[in-house]
Amino acid sequence: QKEVEQDPGPLSVPEGAIVSLNCTYSNSAFQYFMWYRQYSRKGPELLMYTYSSGNKEDGRFTAQVDKSSKYISLFIRDSQPSDSATYLCAMSVGVSNFGNEKLTFGTGTRLTIIP
Amino acid sequence: NAGVTQTPKFQVLKTGQSMTLQCAQDMNHNSMYWYRQDPGMGLRLIYYSASEGTTDKGEVPNGYNVSRLNKREFSLRLESAAPSQTSVYFCASSEAFRSPLHFGNGTRLTVT
Numbered sequence: 001q002k003e004v005e006q007d008p009g010p011l012s013v014p015e016g017a018i019v020s021l022n023c024t025y026s027n028s029a030f031q032y033f034m035w036y037r038q039y040s041r042k043g044p045e046l047l048m049y050t051y052s053s054g055n056k057e058d059g060r061f062t063a064q065v066d067k068s069s070k071y072i073s074l075f076i077r078d079s080q081p082s083d084s085a086t087y088l089c090a091m092s093v094g095v096s097n098f099g100n101e102k103l104t105f106g107t108g109t110r111l112t113i114i115p
Numbered sequence: 116n117a118g119v120t121q122t123p124k125f126q127v128l129k130t131g132q133s134m135t136l137q138c139a140q141d142m143n144h145n146s147m148y149w150y151r152q153d154p155g156m157g158l159r160l161i162y163y164s165a166s167e168g169t170t171d172k173g174e175v176p177n178g179y180n181v182s183r184l185n186k187r188e189f190s191l192r193l194e195s196a197a198p199s200q201t202s203v204y205f206c207a208s209s210e211a212f213r214s215p216l217h218f219g220n221g222t223r224l225t226v227t
Contacts, residue, residue, distance in 0.1 A: 009157070034215065043119070043205050043218030045157070088158070092213075099165060099212030100146065101173060105158040 003027050006089055006106030014114050019076040023106045026070065030091040030104075033065050035074045037107065038086045047087075048074065050091035078112045086110045119219035121206050127225045128194045136191040136222050138206030139169055146209045147189035148173075148216065149181060151202040160204065165212045196226045210211055 024111045036044035048063040052057045062075040089106040120132045144170040149161040160173030179193040180192045
């Protein structure tokens with residue numbers, strides 16, 4: 001079983017819809033949670049960065065962490081065709097002597113927003 | 116600012132050939148990384164350099180070597196390419212070893 005599971009999709013939704021992207025994980029030591037967006041033929045770019053549980057909002061994007069269920073979500077409101085991309089979740093442990101060498105990525109969900 | 120620049124963008128190698136993938140960042144970041152991305156596998160860490168002068172193995176280091184040439188540059192070398200090394204390779208950097216990663220746009224490598 002992988003430490004981080006992410007539904008690969010593809011997921012297609014009409015423009016303006018609310019999109020929900022999800023990852024589950026098995027390592028209870030994960031403390032830092034990230035969402036990256038990757039356009040076709042480009043490198044991933046950081047979208048959201050959260051620590052521990054709760055919600056974080058940035059414009060049309062909301063990241064949600066439920067540590068009790070080991071489940072994280074990214075919500076996109078008023079989705080636009082420019083949101084069409086692959087979305088990767090990533091997470092790492094919070095132990096002070098570890099850094100990005102412990103960062104674990106999901107496999108990504110391919111999202112298409114239909115005009 | 117260019118961010119993280121990778122060269123070349125595309126490469127085709129025959130089995131047994133060698134090559135070096137180049138990476139440079141202009142953000143004065145301390146840490147640099149090499150990942151490979153394969154369908155269904157996600158991003159996997161090959162090697163990293165937490166700070167100038169240090170390098171360490173990641174999850175999948177076999178068949179690769181790295182050099183942290185200076186603070187800006189981190190190269191990845193394939194000494195004897197194998198078809199299993201066909202992948203998209205991403206270089207990344209971060210301000211500190213626990214800071215968010217900034218990625219380049221990748222090198223698409225095919226080994227025949």
